[in-house]
Amino acid sequence: MTSLDAATLAKIAGVKLRARAVMEGVLSGLHKSPHQGQSVEFSEHKEYAPGDELRHLDWKAFGKFDRYYIKRYEHETNLKATLVVDASGSMGYRSGPLSKLEVATTLAGTLAYLLVRQQDAVGVSVVTRAGAADVPPRAAAGHLHTVLDALDSLQPVGGTDLFAAADHLAERVRRGQLVVVLSDLFDDRDEALARILALRARRNDLVLFHVLDPAELEFPFDDPTLFLSLEDERRIEVNAREIRESYLEEFRAFLDRTRTACTEADVDYMLVRTDEPLDAVLLRFLGRRQRRAA
Amino acid sequence: MTFAQPWLLLGTAAALIPLAVHLFDRRKPRPHPFAAIAFVLRSQRRTASRLKLKRLILYTLRTLILLAIPVALARPELRRPGTAVSRAAGPAATVVVVDRGLAMRFVDGQSLFEKARTEARSVIAGLGPEDPVTVLPCGPEVTPPTAPGLDRREARETLDRMVPAWSTADLGRCFEVAARALEESPTAGKRIVVVSAFTASSLRLETPLPTLRGPGDKRVRPEMVLRDVARGRKVLPNHFIADLKAEPAPQAGARSVQVSFTVRNVSDAPAGEIQATVELAGRVVGKTFLSLTAGGTAQKTLTVRSDAGGPVAGAVTLTPDGLVEDDRRDFVVQVPRELRALVVDGSPSPVRYRDEVFFLEAALSAPSSPIRPVVKDATAGLREPLDGIDVVVLANVPAPLPEEVARLKAFVERGGGLFISMGDKVEPEPWTQRMGELLPRPLRLVKAAGSEAGAGDGRQAKLGDVHWGDPLFAPFSGRGREGLMGARFQRYMLVEGGPRADGSEVLAAYDDGAPAFITARRGRGRVLLFSSTLDRDWGDFAIRTSYLPLMQRAAAWLAGALDERETLEGRVGQTVVLRPDPQAQVTMVKAPSGAAVPVRVEPDHGLQIGPLPEPGLYRTYDAAAQLVPGSQFAVTLDPADSDLTRLDEGQLQAYFGEEAVRGPGGTADRRVPMWTWLVVTAALAFFAEGLLLRKP
Numbered sequence: 010m011t012s013l014d015a016a017t018l019a020k021i022a023g024v025k026l027r028a029r030a031v032m033e034g035v036l037s038g039l040h041k042s043p044h045q046g047q048s049v050e051f052s053e054h055k056e057y058a059p060g061d062e063l064r065h066l067d068w069k070a071f072g073k074f075d076r077y078y079i080k081r082y083e084h085e086t087n088l089k090a091t092l093v094v095d096a097s098g099s100m101g102y103r104s105g106p107l108s109k110l111e112v113a114t115t116l117a118g119t120l121a122y123l124l125v126r127q128q129d130a131v132g133v134s135v136v137t138r139a140g141a142a143d144v145p146p147r148a149a150a151g152h153l154h155t156v157l158d159a160l161d162s163l164q165p166v167g168g169t170d171l172f173a174a175a176d177h178l179a180e181r182v183r184r185g186q187l188v189v190v191l192s193d194l195f196d197d198r199d200e201a202l203a204r205i206l207a208l209r210a211r212r213n214d215l216v217l218f219h220v221l222d223p224a225e226l227e228f229p230f231d232d233p234t235l236f237l238s239l240e241d242e243r244r245i246e247v248n249a250r251e252i253r254e255s256y257l258e259e260f261r262a263f264l265d266r267t268r269t270a271c272t273e274a275d276v277d278y279m280l281v282r283t284d285e286p287l288d289a290v291l292l293r294f295l296g297r298r299q300r301r302a303a
Numbered sequence: 304m305t306f307a308q309p310w311l312l313l314g315t316a317a318a319l320i321p322l323a324v325h326l327f328d329r330r331k332p333r334p335h336p337f338a339a340i341a342f343v344l345r346s347q348r349r350t351a352s353r354l355k356l357k358r359l360i361l362y363t364l365r366t367l368i369l370l371a372i373p374v375a376l377a378r379p380e381l382r383r384p385g386t387a388v389s390r391a392a393g394p395a396a397t398v399v400v401v402d403r404g405l406a407m408r409f410v411d412g413q414s415l416f417e418k419a420r421t422e423a424r425s426v427i428a429g430l431g432p433e434d435p436v437t438v439l440p441c442g443p444e445v446t447p448p449t450a451p452g453l454d455r456r457e458a459r460e461t462l463d464r465m466v467p468a469w470s471t472a473d474l475g476r477c478f479e480v481a482a483r484a485l486e487e488s489p490t491a492g493k494r495i496v497v498v499s500a501f502t503a504s505s506l507r508l509e510t511p512l513p514t515l516r517g518p519g520d521k522r523v524r525p526e527m528v529l530r531d532v533a534r535g536r537k538v539l540p541n542h543f544i545a546d547l548k549a550e551p552a553p554q555a556g557a558r559s560v561q562v563s564f565t566v567r568n569v570s571d572a573p574a575g576e577i578q579a580t581v582e583l584a585g586r587v588v589g590k591t592f593l594s595l596t597a598g599g600t601a602q603k604t605l606t607v608r609s610d611a612g613g614p615v616a617g618a619v620t621l622t623p624d625g626l627v628e629d630d631r632r633d634f635v636v637q638v639p640r641e642l643r644a645l646v647v648d649g650s651p652s653p654v655r656y657r658d659e660v661f662f663l664e665a666a667l668s669a670p671s672s673p674i675r676p677v678v679k680d681a682t683a684g685l686r687e688p689l690d691g692i693d694v695v696v697l698a699n700v701p702a703p704l705p706e707e708v709a710r711l712k713a714f715v716e717r718g719g720g721l722f723i724s725m726g727d728k729v730e731p732e733p734w735t736q737r738m739g740e741l742l743p744r745p746l747r748l749v750k751a752a753g754s755e756a757g758a759g760d761g762r763q764a765k766l767g768d769v770h771w772g773d774p775l776f777a778p779f780s781g782r783g784r785e786g787l788m789g790a791r792f793q794r795y796m797l798v799e800g801g802p803r804a805d806g807s808e809v810l811a812a813y814d815d816g817a818p819a820f821i822t823a824r825r826g827r828g829r830v831l832l833f834s835s836t837l838d839r840d841w842g843d844f845a846i847r848t849s850y851l852p853l854m855q856r857a858a859a860w861l862a863g864a865l866d867e868r869e870t871l872e873g874r875v876g877q878t879v880v881l882r883p884d885p886q887a888q889v890t891m892v893k894a895p896s897g898a899a900v901p902v903r904v905e906p907d908h909g910l911q912i913g914p915l916p917e918p919g920l921y922r923t924y925d926a927a928a929q930l931v932p933g934s935q936f937a938v939t940l941d942p943a944d945s946d947l948t949r950l951d952e953g954q955l956q957a958y959f960g961e962e963a964v965r966g967p968g969g970t971a972d973r974r975v976p977m978w979t980w981l982v983v984t985a986a987l988a989f990f991a992e993g994l995l996l997r998k999p
Contacts, residue, residue: 102338109338197341225339233332238340245340246332247347251354255346260339 014286027111028118028157031287054078088129089146091182092117092156093174094163095136095192095220098240101165104224105284112283113191113220114160119291120189121160125153133159134181136174136192137167143181168240171196175204184212191218193225194267202267206274216277216294219267223284228256277301304977307378314373321365361995364988371988375981394433395492395526396451398481399423399458402499403442403465404472405944407532409500409539409625416467418532419498426496426530427458431976435488437461441477441499442468443876448480450487469628469875469917471944474499475510482513485525493517493525500533501955503948508958527963529955539947540570542577542595543629546942547619549636553671555606558638563604564619568595569946576622583609583617583636612640612673614870614933616920629945633920633937635870639673642693642862646676647684649700649728650838659699659726662845663837666854674858681728689714693862698837699726702733712741716826720861724833725749725796726840743807743823743832744798750817751794763791763842767814774865775810775820775831775856779849787849792842795819795835829861871936873921878913880905883923883934890926894938895919 054067057077070078094117100110107115117133124131125148132146133156144159171194182188188208196202209215224230230249237244264280271278277297281290306312337343401423407416423438430436435451438461449457478495485493493515499505517523533539545567552561562581568574574595581589588607595601609615615638621630644667650659660678667676674694679687681700685707689695695714697703703711715721721741731746739745752764766788769776779787798818807823821832835841837854844850859865873879883889892900892912900921903911915921915938923934950958 099338102336193338195338195341222338224337230335235332235334236337236340236343237334239336239338243340243344245344245347247343248354252343252346252350255350256342259342259345259349263342 027115028122028160031115031119031291053081055081088124088127088187089132089148089183089185090120090124090129090187090189091132091134091146091178092120092160093134093136093178093188093190093192094160095169095171095174095190095194096163096165097137097169097195098165098167098238099169099193099195100220102222102225102239103283104222107283108165109193109220109222109283110163110165112281112287113218114163115287116218116220116281116290117189117191118157118160119287121153121156123291125150125156131156134174134178135159135163136170136177145181146186165239169193169196169201171201171205172198175201175207178205178208179211182208182211182213185214187214187216189216189218191220193220202270206270206276209274209276214277215274216279217271218279218281218290218294219264220281220283223282226260226282228253228260305380307380309377311373311377314376315370317373318366318370320369321362325362357995361992364992364995367988368985368992371981371985375978375985377978379977379981381977393492394431394435394490395494396485396488396490397426397430397434397436397494397496398439398448398451398484399426399436399496399498400439400441400474400477400481401462401465402472402474402497402505403440403467404499404502404505405468405470405626405628405940406500406502406505406539406947407472408467408628409533409541409947410627411533411536411539411625414467415500415532419500419530420462420465422498422530422532423462423496424459426498426528427455427462434492434494435490437484438465439477439481439484440465441472441474443470443473445473445476445480448484450484451490469944470941471502471504472499474506479513482515482525486515493523494528495525496528496530498530498532500539500947501529501531501950502539502946503950504943504946506950506958508950508954512959527959529959529963533949536949537951538569538571538949539625540568540572540574541626541629541945541947542566542568542570542574542621542624543626543940543942543945544619544621544632545600545945547632547634547939549617549634551637551639552606553639553673556608556670557641557673558609558612559606560609560615560617560636560638561604561606562589562617562619562634562636563602564632565600565602566593566595566621567600567942567945568598569948571597573597573599574624578622579603580620581605581607581617582620583607584611584615586610588617609636609638612638614638614935616935616937618920626945626947628918629940629942632939633918634872635920635935635937637870639859640864642674642858642864643691644674644676644694644696644858645684645687645689645692646678646696646698647681647700648678649681649698650726651680657838659836659838659840660696661838662850663696663698663854666851667858669851669855672855673864674855685711689719692719694720694722694858696722696724696837696858698724699728701728702730702737705737708737708741711738712825715741715828715830718827718863720828720858720863721825721830722833722857722861723830724835724837726836726838729796731796741825741830743805743821743830744800744803744818747797747799749794750797752813752815753793763793764795764813764815764817765789765791766811766819767816768809769811773810775822775853775860778852778856783849783852786847787853790842790844790847790849792819792835792844794841798832798834829863831857831861873913873915873936873938875916875918875938875940876914878911878915879936879938880909880911881923881934881936882909883931888925889923889931889934891924891928893922893924895921 057066057079061079065079067078067080094113096110100113101108121131128148130146130148133144135142144156178188190205194202232249233246234249235244235246268278279294401419403416407419409415427436435453436458437448437451438458439448481495512524514522514524544564546565549560549562552559566577577593577595579591579593580587589605591603591605593601593603614635616633616635618631618633623630646660646663648658648660652658655661664676664678667674685703689710695711711721731748735742735745753762792813795813795817798821805823807821809818809821811820812818819834823830835844837845839845871879871881889910892902894900894917896917898916900912900915905911918938918940921936921938923931925931
């Protein structure tokens with residue numbers, strides 16, 4: 010398997026192509042799908058109960074046993090997934106070839122490809138402070154283009170409002186759905202993350218891709234720097250070398266808090282650096298899901 | 304504060320560099336849009352106060368470094384009043400003359416000697432790094448110091464080795480020696496620093512200050528710097544024993560000793576209730592109190608009794624004052640020991656005053672006499688056991704029998720004394736035959752020199768040639784000598800004249816040349832022959848005033864007691880000549896501290912001991928390191944050294960000059976070099992700055 014590094018991926022324009030490229034890398038490295046995909050194979054019998062669809066009655070079984078049985082099939086266990094992408098201004102930051110939003114949309118697109126390929130329904134929910142834009146989950150093949158177009162059109166703008174996003178998802182996302190959140194989680198409100206993680210309590214399978222830039226993780230600045238906010242008018246002039254230690258301390262604490270909260274909420278947490286190969290990220294993610302399913 | 308290179312202070316302007324950098328080097332920060340700005344803000348808030356403090360400290364440290372270096376290069380020196388050595392222009396070779404004389408033992412809280420040592424150390428520390436220095440310990444004797452050098456350690460070691468002396472230092476001589484040492488130094492500047500208490504006895508003001516060879520062989524006077532360790536005191540109050548005499552006091556009883564001493568108070572205040580304690584053989588035997596006026600003296604005499612006879616060591620101790628060393632004075636006194644005399648009466652008489660030994664017994668048993676006579680007649684006396692007897696007196700005794708002669712001979716050879724006097728019972732021929740070995744001279748015949756009635760040639764004999772230097776006659780002087788010479792003799796025994804090889808000696812002769820008192824050594828003992836009688840039969844000597852002391856002295860001399868009375872007394876720093884008993888082989892003399900004192904044998908077999916290093920009781924030892932009895936002697940301080948009157952400031956100024964006494968500019972400042980501290984400060988600041996920069 011040959012991974013596509015960030016620089017190569019950046020050269021590919023549009024989410025569709027990037028997602029497909031990543032998906033191919035993923036598929037070439039994937040030994041076994043975690044899902045059964047489209048299947049109409051018989052799964053089990055269930056004694057008929059009033060309200061069951063009559064078209065699923067097993068007449069042969071009625072002939073043999075003189076009882077009504079309902080046939081159940083695998084396709085009834087297919088997944089519905091909502092890809093929640095943070096498109097706030099902070100996601101537009103890049104210190105390398107790809108911004109966090111580009112990485113997030115590429116990851117989301119790749120996941121959409123994979124899900125649709127398995128006949129799973131996939132939708133998109135875009136989070137900004139201005140509000141949320143949704144593409145409802147559907148399993149139809151043509152729906153994939155809708156999802157990818159929605160992702161391709163995203164621009165980083167405004168502040169992060171995970172709080173509102175969580176409320177929006179709680180309204181729209183049905184119980185039991187897979188919710189994949191791709192965000193840098195830069196929301197000043199401490200309870201915002203908790204609101205997102207609360208989806209897990211609604212029996213939603215929640216996956217959190219924490220997308221961060223290497224510069225945010227390592228703070229490689231030395232000179233006096235005027236830092237400008239990407240979401241509002243905040244600015245600060247500091248000697249970066251003097252505050253580096255303190256910054257890293259704060260950031261590590263933030264990561265630790267996030268990880269701990271996810272672990273406690275039984276949420277799948279993936280830290281994604283924008284400079285690492287995305288197929289490797291997804292393979293790691295899929296491997297973990299596989300182990301989890303087993 | 305002064306600076307050796309003040310122009311280098313211009314470099315302190317560099318201290319403004321950090322401020323200038325802070326003000327003018329404000330680089331424009333690079334704008335950078337950043338997503339995690341919330342974390343930057345939080346970090347900045349958290350570290351703002353710490354960073355502000357750190358920046359302030361860094362700024363201070365950098366300013367300090369840039370300030371300290373040029374100031375250090377300017378070689379600053381701090382002036383401390385009254386402690387620094389005045390500084391000549393440029394380096395100066397320095398001799399630190401430290402008084403270690405007796406006065407420096409004075410204790411004023413701390414001994415002046417220790418103060419002087421501390422002061423000298425301070426002087427050395429205050430010298431410039433280019434000033435060569437040497438230390439000259441100044442005592443009664445002066446050893447030339449090493450040439451001034453830059454090695455401070457040697458100077459300090461000399462100070463450490465220095466000990467106070469027991470006599471006054473000779474400062475004038477020390478200045479001379481210091482000037483010679485300075486001449487050896489190639490350094491142009493010459494300086495003598497004097498650390499002393501400046502007592503009047505230590506400096507002869509009539510002797511001019513030394514000069515030394517200067518540029519062009521011109522005689523120049525070295526810079527004089529005075530360090531007075533008794534600052535603020537006009538006098539060093541001191542009372543001391545100026546004189547002491549201890550002698551037997553026979554009039555007060557046997558083994559009585561009369562101790563007379565004079566105490567002087569050298570102070571501007573009276574000294575009352577000074578206790579004086581007299582010790583004999585380590586036991587306190589008397590105490591008295593004295594009150595002295597300011598500058599006054601007092602004399603005390605105490606009569607005390609010794610437990611033992613012979614040479615006894617004693618001491619008089621006063622209540623201690625600042626100088627305790629002169630508050631005690633040791634002495635050795637010869638306490639007359641009790642002598643037993645066997646008096647053989649050859650012509651006893653029931654009439655007391657006609658008895659042959661009536662006058663002799665009375666003389667020997669006088670209350671003040673240490674002699675206890677036992678009188679026996681000739682028959683019993685010559686057979687009497689002679690154990691425990693010191694002297695046997697044969698007074699007009701017929702010639703003893705051979706066995707009696709043998710006993711007498713053995714007695715004398717053992718060390719006993721034999722006194723033989725003449726009379727009508729003494730027949731020359733048998734006496735000479737039997738007692739020839741003991742007699743100093745053979746007896747010949749009785750000569751009648753005259754009588755009270757004018758018999759004979761009509762002129763009574765009297766003593767003519769007397770060896771007054773002999774211990775037997777030495778005390779007779781003045782009226783005592785007149786009394787002895789006034790005795791008249793009508794008869795006396797003629798003895799064989801001329802020089803003899805047996806060592807007999809005529810100590811006194813009559814005016815006609817006939818021997819009167821003849822002595823001879825026989826073995827370890829002595830024999831004394833008196834050629835007349837001990838009563839009034841042959842003359843009136845028995846009723847003369849000189850009779851009693853001469854008889855007592857003759858008995859003591861024969862018993863060897865007079866030899867013991869020769870006591871020595873020495874002064875610290877001087878030598879004494881000891882003439883011990885020939886039988887005593889003195890090989891070593893130890894000072895009170897136990898230190899061996901140099902001993903040199905003189906041609907006349909006397910022992911020259913000294914120089915005597917310290918006061919107190921000196922003891923002598925033989926080759927086997929055994930104490931030689933009777934040879935101990937006391938060594939005393941020179942009372943003149945105990946006068947601690949100080950030179951006043953006027954005298955010092957007249958002698959040394961006003962600048963030497965008061966220091967340049969009226970204050971004797973000590974300059975403490977500061978540059979090393981500044982360099983250390985800069986280095987520490989540099990180190991701290993590095994630490995701060997390493998730590999974010």
